[in-house]
Amino acid sequence: MRLDAYLVEMGHFKSRGRAKTAILDGKVKVNGIAVTKVSRDVSIDDTIEVAEGLDQPQGYFKLKFVQEESGVLKPGDRVLDLGSSAGGFLLFASEIADHVKGIEFSRDFRSELGKIAYERENVEIIFGDVFTIPLKELSEEPVDVILSDMTLEPEDSIKALSRMLPLLKEGGRLLQVIKIPKKKNPKPILSRIENLGLEIQQVLSSEKQEIYVVAKRPFLEGKESTEENE
Incomplete structure (x- = not known):
């Protein structure tokens, strides 16, 4: 059996796509030797070793990278995730933040997102359209962080962000993923x-056709110093 199919069959990964990524990254060993050939023929007699923590949606590792570079998430945060898709941002953010709420338009992800919300007490999911959903349905009070990674043109991503911005508290943090060709001026x-x-x-910057923008919503003039003195 092909190595990628074998890894899924044996429960190491939920999809062949994730298995393929792990193999190509050298994270899978067959009989003690790292293998990078997805079609490698293996059997139950072979000893297969897989590095831990790899069976996560790609968004998990994307946010992990941004977190390591920026520290956008902090313990105790209340987070709003725009465009949750397979739940990668939700999973990673829930390991740090106090509460994470995700909104996703496509119900194709209902199974994955429902499982995440069931298994993680600090995760909540809502299906809807960021361009039309009443903001109060997303949060009754401003959140500490907004994460936005939607499959939209840059202009539409900014329109969605503009609509959601009232939900970000003063001093709050933002991660905006912008889908943009590498050669285009951002x-x-x-x-x-x-x-x-x-x-x-x-x-x-990233290896993909996208950039990660980390930003902050400033305090009103004089408010930051007042809060620091409290």
Whole structure:
């Protein structure tokens, strides 16, 4: 049997796509030797070793990278995740934050997201459209962090962010994923983010056709110093 299919059959991964990624990254050993050939023929007689923590949606590792670079999430945070898809951001954020609420448009992810919400007490899921859903259905009070990674054109991502921004508290943090070709200048879209009243703190590049923008919603003038003195 092919190695990627074998890994799924034996329960190491939920999909061949995730198994393939792990194999190509050298995270799977056959009889003590790392194998990077997905079609490698294996049998039950072979000893298969898989590095731990790999059977997660790609978004999990994306947010993990951003967290390591920026510290956008902090213990005790209340987080809103826009475009939860397979739940990668939800899973990673729930390991740090106090509460994470995700909104997803496509009900194709109902099974995966329902399982996450069932297994993690601090995760809540709602299905809806970020462009039309009443904001109070997402949160009764401002959140500490907004995570936004939706499969939209940059302009539409900013429109969605603009609509959701009232839910981000003053001093709150934002991760906005922008889908953009590597050769395209990101400055115009970054200016759009700044025009929303956000302070961009970091812009992280990736191997994919996207960038990760970490920003902060500033305090009203004089409010930050007042809170620090309390």
